[in-house]
Amino acid sequence: MRTGTSLAWLNAGQAVIFTVGLVAAMLMVAQGVMAGRMTIGDLVLVNGFYIQLYQPLNMLGNFYREIRQALIDMELMFDLLDTPPEVTDKSGAPPLKVTGGEIRFEHVSFFYDAARGILDDVSFTVPPGHTVAIVGPSGAGKSTISRILFRFYDIQKGRVLIDGQDIAGVTQDSLRAAIGMVPQDTVLFNDSIGYNIRYGRPDASEAEIGEAAGLAQIAGFIERLPRGYETLVGERGLKLSGGEKQRVAIARTILKNPPILLLDEATSALDTHTEQEIQSALKQVSHNRTTLVIAHRLSTVVDADEIIVLDRGRIAERGSHAGLLALGGEYASMWHNQKEAQESGAPLGPEKAGPGRLSEPFPDELSAEA
């Protein structure tokens, strides 16, 4: 707006100066013609000079505007470049060396905002090739754990180690290259589906992309699309449903083939049937791979080597599925709630549907919010 205003002032001022100048000059020449000192030709000459002078002067306004705009753009860009990143590599930090892929959280405390703690003294270990599940109510800090592991934030207390190396002391590139993540909300690029899957490993061949899509149970859907893998997904992937986006993210991660796998409610947006199919694919992918699973639906984590129940940033319970059920605490009550909801939900579904088949997704979502 300031540029627009100053340009208007410039144009108006220029027009006033020019018009006054032209009128004065024409009056002087007219007097000269009347006194016989000048001819009509002189009058036309002076007028022509003026008009020729005016045109380039007018261009000046345009140049002025363009230069101002360029300066503004440059200022914004430099401001952006000058923003200090919150998480930086230590100088001379070595890359992460993954041998087995052990993840260890040691007394980790974390807050986004000092006034409100999110994680409080969280410690756990995922041994190489094992699967650990984190469950708990919404807002307990489960996704925060995945963000910390990816080092999107630095923690305030404690350490996070991968194969004995503190993740704060290695390069972020090498850390993120070692972890494959299926996030809770998948962000897609406004490009084709094929491109979005390939993002997992840019040098992958078409065949590998197709294979990953097949494992993620999305190949059939893509092949039914009129433009197949060339279909554009729209801004942030808005042309795909939540479940389809999630499957693109899973295909991406399968393609990346990382030593450490992080699944943050990876199948929460899928119906029970698709979930079961993907679950078997994920099981295949996570076989012999260090895996951290975050889940609402407890039925998807019963096979985990250890289950951690997180409640308001603290570890409330931990152990195997059978052990936690025997304990009769928070996990056991969550499990029974989900089971009960599933069973009592059955009559809500259409009579002709098999018991508890169509109705399964609903009770799970209900108990997940509980």
Ligand SMILES: Nc1ncnc2c1ncn2[C@@H]1O[C@H](COP(=O)(O)OP(=O)(O)O)[C@@H](O)[C@H]1O
């Ligand atoms: N960037 C952020 N800034 C401030 N608070 C946040 C931020 N991200 C998440 N939180 C808060 O941290 C808590 C834990 O979030 P999250 O780890 O995403 O929960 P969940 O266990 O459901 O995955 C929530 O109460 C949320 O409001």
Ligand SMILES: [Mg+2]
């Ligand atoms: Mg979450």
